[in-house]
Amino acid sequence: MEKRLIECVPNFSEGRNREVIDSITNSITAVEGIRLLDVDPGEATNRTVVTFVGEPEAVIEAAFRGIARAAELIDMRQHHGAHPRMGATDVCPLIPISGITLEECAELARQLAKRVATELNIPTYCYEAAAFTPERRNLAVCRAGEYEALPEKMNVPGKGPDFGDRPYDEAAARSGATTIGARDFLVAVNFNLNTTSTRRANAIAFDVREKGRPMREGGKVTGKPLKDENGKPLMQPGTLKATKAIGWFIDEYGIAQVSMNITNIGVTPLHVAFDEVTRAAAARGIRVTGTEIVGLVPKRTLIDAGRYFLHKQQRSTGLPESEIIRIAIKSMGLDELRPFKPEEKVIEYLLEAENTSKKLVDLTCSAFADETASESPAPGGGSISAYMGALAAALGTMVANLSSHKAGWDDRWKEFSDKADQGRRLQDALIHLVDEDTEAFNGIMAAIQMPKKTEAEQAARKAALETATVHAIKVPFTTMQRAYDCFDLLQYVAEQGNPNSVSDAGVGALAAEAAVVGAGLNVRINAADVRHRPDVQQMLADAAELVAKAAQRRADILAIVNNIIDK
Numbered sequence: 001m002e003k004r005l006i007e008c009v010p011n012f013s014e015g016r017n018r019e020v021i022d023s024i025t026n027s028i029t030a031v032e033g034i035r036l037l038d039v040d041p042g043e044a045t046n047r048t049v050v051t052f053v054g055e056p057e058a059v060i061e062a063a064f065r066g067i068a069r070a071a072e073l074i075d076m077r078q079h080h081g082a083h084p085r086m087g088a089t090d091v092c093p094l095i096p097i098s099g100i101t102l103e104e105c106a107e108l109a110r111q112l113a114k115r116v117a118t119e120l121n122i123p124t125y126c127y128e129a130a131a132f133t134p135e136r137r138n139l140a141v142c143r144a145g146e147y148e149a150l151p152e153k154m155n156v157p158g159k160g161p162d163f164g165d166r167p168y169d170e171a172a173a174r175s176g177a178t179t180i181g182a183r184d185f186l187v188a189v190n191f192n193l194n195t196t197s198t199r200r201a202n203a204i205a206f207d208v209r210e211k212g213r214p215m216r217e218g219g220k221v222t223g224k225p226l227k228d229e230n231g232k233p234l235m236q237p238g239t240l241k242a243t244k245a246i247g248w249f250i251d252e253y254g255i256a257q258v259s260m261n262i263t264n265i266g267v268t269p270l271h272v273a274f275d276e277v278t279r280a281a282a283a284r285g286i287r288v289t290g291t292e293i294v295g296l297v298p299k300r301t302l303i304d305a306g307r308y309f310l311h312k313q314q315r316s317t318g319l320p321e322s323e324i325i326r327i328a329i330k331s332m333g334l335d336e337l338r339p340f341k342p343e344e345k346v347i348e349y350l351l352e353a354e355n356t357s358k359k360l361v362d363l364t365c366s367a368f369a370d371e372t373a374s375e376s377p378a379p380g381g382g383s384i385s386a387y388m389g390a391l392a393a394a395l396g397t398m399v400a401n402l403s404s405h406k407a408g409w410d411d412r413w414k415e416f417s418d419k420a421d422q423g424r425r426l427q428d429a430l431i432h433l434v435d436e437d438t439e440a441f442n443g444i445m446a447a448i449q450m451p452k453k454t455e456a457e458q459a460a461r462k463a464a465l466e467t468a469t470v471h472a473i474k475v476p477f478t479t480m481q482r483a484y485d486c487f488d489l490l491q492y493v494a495e496q497g498n499p500n501s502v503s504d505a506g507v508g509a510l511a512a513e514a515a516v517v518g519a520g521l522n523v524r525i526n527a528a529d530v531r532h533r534p535d536v537q538q539m540l541a542d543a544a545e546l547v548a549k550a551a552q553r554r555a556d557i558l559a560i561v562n563n564i565i566d567k
Helices: 020-027 055-072 101-121 147-153 170-175 198-208 270-282 299-312 321-332 347-354 366-373 381-404 408-449 455-495 500-527 534-565
Strands: 005-008 034-040 047-056 087-096 123-130 178-182 187-193 241-252 255-262 289-292
Touching: 005 241, 005 347, 020 034, 020 047, 020 055, 047 055, 087 101, 087 270, 087 299, 087 347, 101 123, 101 170, 101 178, 123 147, 187 198, 187 270, 198 241, 198 255, 198 270, 198 534, 255 270, 270 289, 270 299, 270 321, 299 321, 347 500, 366 381, 381 408, 381 455, 381 500, 408 455, 455 500, 455 534
Parallel strands: 087 178, 123 178
Antiparallel strands: 005 047, 005 087, 034 047, 187 255, 187 289, 241 255
16 A cells, blocks of 8 residues: 655745744654655745655644744745745645645645634635636746735735735735645656767757747748747747756766756656657767656656556566666666665655664564564464465466566567556555554554543543454455455466466465455454444455355366366
8 A cells, every 4th residue: 555645845935044944844843754855045045945755644734833933933024035935935835746646735735725824824825736726826826926015915806815815914914925735746857968069958958848949930040039929939849748958068977968857747757758858869869878867756756667668668567666666777777877776766765764663574584474473462363364465466466477478478468467567556455454454453452551540531442442443353354355356366367377377376366265264354353342333244244255255266266277287
């Protein structure tokens, strides 16, 4: 199960007073689960760009606290700087990293904007994906006239903020207005060229960037620039939407590069930009020799790229995540200038490195067995059932992968690649449930240890224990569902896959049934004290049905397997 992560990049109107900056960032990092990635103050702009990441609830709370602290410490009546600005917190975008959509981030941004206006009395505009009107998607429209224009904009239809609109007052004068929104991740990337010519690098950049190049008479470089009726240059658009690019020469490397910002990786993914820059360079007799990613990227950027290049090779994409990322690195030459280390460049991996809590799935096989055999009641049958389910999915995935590149089956690679992808999703979900089952058990233990001296404490403890118990039922029930889902994959690869691996499909079926039955036992034993609940009764009935159906599915698959082996 993919972890839900959001990046937040608030811009605060203070870039000179380190004490103020530190106070704001301290209020942000005080929220549990927040990772501060970067603090970039600018003296000339008198502005600091802060970057942090975390799960949605933590990010929203941290953003609110940062905005509140900035409003306390920054008086916009005294602010001067080179960068356009409208408030103590000038802009605050939410950016989806993993497990969450841009649309969900937009709704969270609107909720945050409303809270900022209601609780902090700060006028707030919503922009980009969170905008309520098309024109306000553009930050420049929301910030038109900057801080100084607020007296004329507030309480004026079509100009006032989306939340907290009112006649201009003392509070607005001090804090200014804030613009909150949601946008996709911006990737900064340089494409290395086998030339030292800045002019040629620029030509390639102009070929591909969305803005394109100025149009000239006769289509010649030396022709007179063409202009519209308003005197503005006419532009020939480039081939890549949501990109900005220029060419430059880098003394450090002795090469020219096309330097690009991809402002929406949903519109133009990194691998699409790479292929298009490669095409445009080749048309001018130049090669792209590698790629340099500046800063951090979401994991999906590399996963999507790896899958794309595997598909071009007509290879299965149902591979381990690390292998898909390795294909992306090699395909785009991310390691040409220096070693590319995913653990240092991928946001999710940086966060995982900070999490020092021990996970069962990170243990070796023998260590996992030893941990299970210890005197502790967890991990127990629930975690083992989830792991057996993961192994069932892994076996089905393996057979699909082997089938995708079987000699003579070249025209079937996509068919089996899709099946391998299905298996990877099931495997990932079940691997996640290995630790979640133990965490659910620990939740019950925590509830049992709650104080129970007073009636109020007893009631709170009872409620917490029931909630934890129901969760401890839902987790193995989910394991049953995902493990049962493995049967479709296993039957398909048994019937249609590489016959030399059919026994692996059979073992997978046995493991899947064991996972369903084992997790079912945990559902039943955990339900002992809450059987009165209708939702628990339904899960028990559904669990019994899954156990019965799993036995039949296992028998059907083994019959197929034995028939093929005995031919």
